[in-house]
Amino acid sequence: MSGTSTKDRILEASIELFSNRGFYGVSIRDIAKAVGIKESSIYNHFKSKEEILDTIFDQFQTAMEQTIPSEEALEKALGGLSAEDFWKTGLMNFVGKTQTQRMEDISKIILYEMFRNPRARDLAISELFTRQQDVVRRVFVLMKERGLIADVDVDALATAYSYTMLSLQLEMSLMKNWGLATDAVLEKMMSHIRFVSRVAEP
Amino acid sequence: MSGTSTKDRILEASIELFSNRGFYGVSIRDIAKAVGIKESSIYNHFKSKEEILDTIFDQFQTAMEQTIPSEEALEKALGGLSAEDFWKTGLMNFVGKTQTQRMEDISKIILYEMFRNPRARDLAISELFTRQQDVVRRVFVLMKERGLIADVDVDALATAYSYTMLSLQLEMSLMKNWGLATDAVLEKMMSHIRFVSRVAEP
DNA sequence: TGTACATCAGTGAACGCGCGTTCACTGATGTAC
């Protein structure tokens, strides 16, 4: 299986290390040790340390672009759910999925590096800030069409929803990082969903 | 004047450098060059590079604790303003003040380091996440007492307001960092204030 | 007032160390005939 090639193992280890200590806090020797090879072997798979980061960003971007839901997918996901239940279901899927751990780690790397790495900056703007808000906005538009929410400003509603969630995700990520309890943050997320749903009630 | 002592100049330069390149991205030689002294001179003022960071965090914490407004100060600031005008005034003060540039830079350092530095983690939780929300909550309580806002859940309202602003401040900080236009982010802030005010209208 | 001494910020040279990267190599595996 291709999932266990040395190249992939280098990427896995790098994501885990970079997300905890930042790109500059991790050495090629750290990565090699985590993979179980010698540092010179890394260069059989990547031209430089920078290229490892680039490859991680490439994979993230591809994965994010593939997760943009189509209009049909959104309608199907919404199904017969109320606004509140829809967001709660989405949140539980997000929290429960182990698959998102990888994406969460890469998001952390992007937040780390966005102030000095132009690629990370672009990904932060397009994927973390803009994309998330955009999907949320499309869902609210759909909900409005179906009469699930009142005739409110969907842009402002999407900002209030997604930007709050972004901060809460950051706080959640920080808690997890240090092994602290995440209950309070999760409760804040649920409470925020209830609040936004109530505010937009038809 | 004490503001131009070598020690203070080292702190100033460190804040500027750390906030742009992170603690590990800046060397003692970088700091010395920015101040205009030799690297060995740094050690006449600080025991180690780590101690510079600690001192910066100390100053930040002291400054933050001094800016907790008293109940009287809040009442006075609210004056006869409407909810919307109060927040807009606060935002313009925040954006306009050059004095906050320093605090903004240190906030950036804290966000940078909070995943690996325990002190930064504690400051992030207490000063960036909790404190801001708490002051906002107190303002909403006051507004509710005066009938300026409806009988809504002030905790949820404070979360929606302050956590959204936190993300927007992060986005603003990113834009400024790269010399990109901040108009769109500022407009999002204003629009969010209008939205929250409308939502809580009595 | 002048002299002797203490204090203190700044300096230049050096230290040991970990960094990213290179390179000649080894040994296993695949391919051609």
Add this chain to the structure above:
DNA sequence: TGTACATCAGTGAACGCGCGTTCACTGATGTAC
């Protein structure tokens, strides 16, 4: 089937470099008598 050769992942040793920090020093300023 066996032999010759190419390919390729992994290795150990070494490189030049920048890092944080130390240390003996210098020269200016302050203090005591």
